[in-house]
Amino acid sequence: MTKVIRVLTFLLLSSATTTATANPEGEARYRQGVMKSVGGHMTAIGMIMRQGIHTDALKFHADAMASLAKQSKNIYPEGSDVSRSEALPAIWEQAKAFQKATQRFIDASEAFAEAAGSGDQRAVGQALRGLGGSCKGCHDDFRAES
């Protein structure tokens, strides 16, 4: 019993106290890679919607976006705001608000994947606005202006 409690306490403590990453540059570059993929799928989705090409690939890109959104929870270890990163310190200083922005991204990408599966054009357009809004919401508050 005491062992269980000890293990539990350890798990609780280690999850509550986020330690700074040992590899800030690598983490930042990894994050940019994930974000670039997000941006790449968005470009593809834009062309599908605007030019009406590859419409059958919409669901594929939407699912990929939803997976990336889930992974984006893990790409902000503390201490990874190196100078070449555009991640703002607010990400860690206002952790609650940032978590909300990430959750909004996850929810919006899932809603978009669902709409893309339904084939309902109006629902797809609506969900895409929600998805784009979630990108912009986070970039406005947590990403350095270009």
Next chain:
Amino acid sequence: MKDSRTTLVWDVATRLFHVFLLALVSVCLYTGLSGGLDEMDLHMVCGYGVLALILFRIIWGFAGSTHARFSSFVVSPARTLRHAQGIYARLRRNPRSREIAPSLGHNPMGGYSVIMMLLLLLAQATTGLFASDDIFIEGPLMHLVSDDQSQTLTGFHKLFSKVIMVIIGLHVFAVVCHEIFLKDRILIPMVTGRKRLEEHSISDARDVNQKPLLALVLFALVVLAVYVLVDALWW
């Protein structure tokens, strides 16, 4: 007896330019600041419109009627300074102040502000062509520059939008000052084109030659050029 004769100062092209520029820049500011997907579609179309208007106005500054020409309102810095001093003295109600030299068209300071606004909006419309929001919106010429250059130009585009808002504020403030404090009616004439001679202590002046057909042809050519730029050059 009051002299109620009027003269045509602003040709129809200059007046239409002004009112359409006001409308399009307002829409651009509103849509750009909101940044939504639908808003940005409108933003880009209106931006092309602003580009066409500015290019037309620059050409009209050489080909237009008397007061629309740059040569008529871009004057020496010395004269501009004298004009500014005159206005300052008038606002201070200094009785010994010199008369401000009357100008039917743009006064010296107004002339420079016109040049500044034209250049600023030209820069804004041009950088917009290469800009991107990294999400869904891409300027039509973004592919002509590298991603890094596009980011830099996007940064300028955002910066200029703030400068433009300040300049518009100053412009409106200056017009209000002319209307209220200097009793210099310039707002209505920018719509009707006509100014009362007596108000400007000018005894005689001829109406400007509006050249509406030339304006129409030039504007059509500019629209065509902008269309080629944003559509035919897209990839």
